[in-house]
Amino acid sequence: MLFPQKHTGADTTIFSVMSALAAEYGAVNLSQGFPDYPIDTRIQEFLAEATVQGFNQYAPMPGLPLLTEQIALQKNKQLNVAIDAGHITICPGASYGIFVALAALLNKGEEVIILEPAYDAYIPAIEINGGIPVPVPLNYPDFSVDWDRLRAAVTTRTRAIIVNTPHNPTGVTWSAPDWQQLADLVAGKDILVISDEVYDQIVFDGQQHHSVLQQEALQEQCVAVFSFGKQFHATGWKIGYTIACPAITKAIRKVHQFIAFSVNTPAQYALGRFMQQFPGEDSCALLNGKRDLLHRLLADTPLKIIAPAAGSYFQVADYSAWKDMPDTAFAQWLTKEAGVATIPLSAFYKDGTDNKLVRFCFAKEDKTLQIAIEKIKAKL
Numbered sequence: 001m002l003f004p005q006k007h008t009g010a011d012t013t014i015f016s017v018m019s020a021l022a023a024e025y026g027a028v029n030l031s032q033g034f035p036d037y038p039i040d041t042r043i044q045e046f047l048a049e050a051t052v053q054g055f056n057q058y059a060p061m062p063g064l065p066l067l068t069e070q071i072a073l074q075k076n077k078q079l080n081v082a083i084d085a086g087h088i089t090i091c092p093g094a095s096y097g098i099f100v101a102l103a104a105l106l107n108k109g110e111e112v113i114i115l116e117p118a119y120d121a122y123i124p125a126i127e128i129n130g131g132i133p134v135p136v137p138l139n140y141p142d143f144s145v146d147w148d149r150l151r152a153a154v155t156t157r158t159r160a161i162i163v164n165t166p167h168n169p170t171g172v173t174w175s176a177p178d179w180q181q182l183a184d185l186v187a188g189k190d191i192l193v194i195s196d197e198v199y200d201q202i203v204f205d206g207q208q209h210h211s212v213l214q215q216e217a218l219q220e221q222c223v224a225v226f227s228f229g230k231q232f233h234a235t236g237w238k239i240g241y242t243i244a245c246p247a248i249t250k251a252i253r254k255v256h257q258f259i260a261f262s263v264n265t266p267a268q269y270a271l272g273r274f275m276q277q278f279p280g281e282d283s284c285a286l287l288n289g290k291r292d293l294l295h296r297l298l299a300d301t302p303l304k305i306i307a308p309a310a311g312s313y314f315q316v317a318d319y320s321a322w323k324d325m326p327d328t329a330f331a332q333w334l335t336k337e338a339g340v341a342t343i344p345l346s347a348f349y350k351d352g353t354d355n356k357l358v359r360f361c362f363a364k365e366d367k368t369l370q371i372a373i374e375k376i377k378a379k380l
C-alpha cells in the first residue's frame with residue numbers, strides 16, 4: 001500500500017535519533033530536552049491523591065476548573081494581565097496545542113512564517129494542516145530577529161507567524177521592544193501570532209518573561225501555548241495548554257473536542273492542587289544554577305558559548321575551534337567517541353544551515369553535567 005507524505009520532516013526526529021545513539025554507545029545524554037532528576041514529590045503525592053479521590057473519569061473538555069483557575073491566577077500574577085480561566089484550554093502537550101491551533105485556524109495553501117533555528121515540530125504541523133512553512137533565519141550569532149527579513153517574508157497569503165520565547169534551541173528571549181516590533185508588523189493584518197512559551201517559567205539572571213499575552217494590540221490575533229512538562233520537569237506527563245481570545249478559543253475547541261476531547265484527569269488534578277497549595281514556586285534558580293555550571297565547565301574546553309542562554313533548558317556552543325567537520329558528523333563523533341550526546345543545530349533549519357553549533361540540554365543533575373564535560377575534556 002502507498003501512504004501519503006503529509007510533511008517534509010524527518011522520518012525519525014533528531015531527538016529520537018540522538019537519544020537512541022546515546023543509548024547504543026552508553027553516552028551521557030545531553031541531547032533531548034528532558035530532565036534526569038526526579039519530579040517534586042509533592043506533585044507525586046497529589047497524583048496519588050487524585051486517583052484515591054475519584055478523579056479517574058473524563059475531565060471537562062476545556063480542562064479541570066481546579067487547574068484552569070490556578071493557571072489564570074499564576075499568569076495574572078506573573079504577567080500582570082487579567083487572564084480569564086475560560087480562555088484556557090488544557091491539551092495533551094504544547095506540541096499538540098500548536099498543532100490543534102494550526103488545524104483550527106489555517107486554510108489550505110496559507111503561509112506560516114517560522115523563525116529559524118526552530119523547534120522541529122513546527123514545519124510538519126504546518127504541512128499536515130495544509131499550510132506552507134516560510135522559514136526566516138534569525139540573525140547569527142546572537143539569534144535576534146532580523147525585522148527587515150521578517151517584514152519582507154510577509155505576503156498576502158501569510159496566515160500566521162510562530163514565535164518562541166524563551167527559545168529552543170538557543171535560550172534567547174524576547175524583550176518588550178521585540179513584541180512591539182511584531183505588534184507593529186501585524187497590526188491591521190489578518191495574521192495570527194502563535195506564541196510558543198513552553199519555557200516561560202524558566203528565565204535567568206532575575207529577568208522577566210515577556211509574553212504575547214501582555215501585548216494589548218495582539219489579543220484578538222494570538223494564541224499562547226505553554227507546557228507543564230517543562231514547568232514542572234515532568235515532560236512525560238505531556239500536559240500543556242493554550243490561552244487565546246474567545247473567538248480563537250472557540251475555534252480551537254471545535255477541533256480539540258474531536259481529537260483528544262480531554263486530557264488525563266488525575267494529572268490535571270495533581271498539577272492544579274500543587275499550584276493551589278504552593279503558588280509562586282518556580283525553577284528559575286535551579287535551572288539558572290545549572291546553566292552557570294555548564295558555562296563554567298565549558299570554559300575549560302574549546303567549545304565556545306556565542307549567545308548565553310537567557311532562559312529554557314538549552315545552551316548552544318560553537319565547536320569550530322576544536323573540530324572541522326559538519327555539525328551532524330560532529331554530534332555523532334561526540335556521542336560515539338567522547339560519550340556525550342548533543343543535538344546538531346542544522347536539525348533546526350529547513351535547509352540544514354550549519355554554523356558548527358551543537359545544543360546542550362542542561363536540565364540534568366549537576367553530576368551528569370560534570371561527567372559529560374569530563375568526558376569531552378578526555379578527548380581534547
Ligand SMILES: Cc1ncc(COP(=O)(O)O)c(C=O)c1O
Pocket residue numbers: 033092093094095096119164167168196198226227228229230235238239240
Ligand atoms: C519550543 C518547544 N515547544 C514545544 C515543545 C513540546 O512540549 P510538550 O512536550 O508539552 O508537547 C517543546 C519540547 O521540547 C519545545 O522545546
